[in-house]
Amino acid sequence: MRSSKKVVHLTSVHHPYDPRIYHKECLSLHEAGYDVTLIAQEAPEGQKETPIKHIPINSYSSKLKRMIQGSWEVYRIAKKEKADVYHFHDPELMMIAWLLKNKRNTVVYDIHEDFVTSLIKKDYLKKSIKRLIKISFRTIEGFFTKNFKKVLAEKYYSEIYPEGHWVLNYPTVNEQFLQHDRSNQPIEKKLLYTGNVDVQRGAHIHPEIPNIHQEVEVHFIGKCPSRYANEMKEIAGDHQDRIHITGIDRFVEKEDIEQAYLSRNWLAGIALFPPTEHYLKKELTKFFEYMNAGLPIICSNFDRWKEFIDQYQCGIAVDPYDETAIHDAIEYLIQNPNEARQMGLNGKKAVQEQLNWQTQANRLIELYDEWTT
Template identity: 60%
Template sequence: MTAPKRVVHLTTVHHPYDPRIYHKECLSLYNAGLDVTLIAQVDTETAQDKPIKHIPVKTYTSRFKRMIFGTIEAYKKAKTLDADVYHFHDPELLPAAWLLKRKNNVVIYDIHEDYVTSIMQKEYMSTPVKKVIASTYKYMEKFFSREMELCLAEKYYKDIYPRGKCILNYPTINENFINHNRNDAPLEDKLLYTGNVSHVRGALIHAKIPLIDESVSVHFVGKCPSDLADEMYAVAGNKKDNLEIEGIDRFIEKEDMEARYLSRNWLAGIALFPPTEHYMKKELTKFFEYMNAGLPIICSNFPVWKEFVETYECGIAVDPYDESEIKQAIEYLRNNQDVAKRMGENGRKAVMKYLNWHTEENKLITWYDQLTNQSMQKDRAE
């Protein structure tokens, strides 16, 4: 009997139970019969009863130390495993992945972000510094990834990486969401935001919502730096009690986040981001997660986002800087709950039919088979 192909996923940046890396890609490959190992940071918060083998690397608070020492440690541990496939998830691991590439193995660079525009929107760096770093990254990426396969988490990345393979970050279908009937009770004056909380993801716009509509509370479920949480409470002023921030300085596990969707009869899921080149063309993962849970979406009116919610009839797009438009959208859903519930159901049906991880899982497994078979054929030919 042939031994299962050995696969190693590497990340020094993401949480070891990151939804895309662990819950989607690693578990899908494991369930398909592959021998899967994850090299990632030490987990200090979650019970260690997971099926995927986890080899920990040290967690650094210093970004510079992580990029140097974390990369070296990940490389050394990955090399000892002599894998058929190395699948890595962070730009800083490019040199290590380049060293791991051999003629008879496969190395995959999983591109989660448009890293050039991501660098250019970093608030803690000056514009000249950002330009130098972005230019250097583009050169390094081109050099190191020449013999690697590229895995793209977002459709528009294909414009940047024409040879890349799209394995989109659609949600896993949650049976609890399917069985959750939102028609049984009135919707509450509560808005939900899930995922990491940051300035560029609209934290301060969202924090202002209780001042725009005083009957509404906003609940954040995702990692939020404590200094940003303080800033958000300050923005909300005398309505700060209408903000609930769960995840201050800590990661929220996928299962816990999904439980929050079912904990209330939310009015809508929100994504009122300020306009940045990095996000304006993205179909946000949180869109699919809101839709999966049957929530209508209130989002910024970027052309791609507006077209998305209108195509699936699952939400309302507004100017994120126009308080009257935001208020009108909230009032419309509150006063037309049958419409709000129908929008949520439209979104859920779209996820069930088209926008789900099952379709991407099949693509991932088929792609792995093709790549490893090609690698074996090359090895035999030599």
């Protein structure tokens, strides 16, 4: 029986209430009848009542200590659980996951990002060093994960892991969003960015917007290191009063981000990222979240992104370094509120009918049922 199967999710890096790990995968498996435990760091804001058993581990200020001591702590706790399935989310845990693997259990490697591309994107690394890092990591990864099942958060990861199974990071359809009617209130001249803030995610581009368009504000809701917050204010210069950041040096929970979507009648969700190997290929999770909330999107015009925006008619794609194009996209939405609302409705419809987590939850549960039979 499925209900007797014990599943343990492992992470030493992610927040215990991470949207993919906790809100999507753990809760979906729990609702399907699996006995689910999560081993993760303790939430800085404290534990909350949940249907998922959470075993907290220590937090480490040093990345090296986390990788060594934290991984060993995860292993000691996980081994005692004697799970039918161990599902881990961080490459640094692959060695302890290998130690947990035996003939009677299943180990699942959940690949959230193209880790190698992320690792070698530092400009200061020489090409020869980047090549060595890539070859070394792939060799180590191939050895330790050979007998693991793999689930992939992005379609293009199949190029790297052809044996992997897609469980895409689509959003959970939000009932409040379904009931939220943007048509009966004026659209505000406010742009929204949600999620983690860093340079690869536009931290040096988005704060230029108040300089580019004199009427709009830009609101950031998500974890933002203080050094980036300071840099963003500097970039905005005399217009920094139109930059608003919620989440400086702290995790912002999914529920708080969802409430932010409902708090105003936003003009658009933004994702003006610089071109990097990872994002040029990726279907951005942020797109699905903006679409879920009924917001049009203003994003970089990477081929894959523009193709997505055109397919669903849900926004405007522009050159992230073309100030005139950015200004004109913002101005178009301001001057054409009906078209802006229609873009939002098109995106919401696509999420409700196709691009939603329930389709992926069904895939995950089918995989688990197959792997634990």
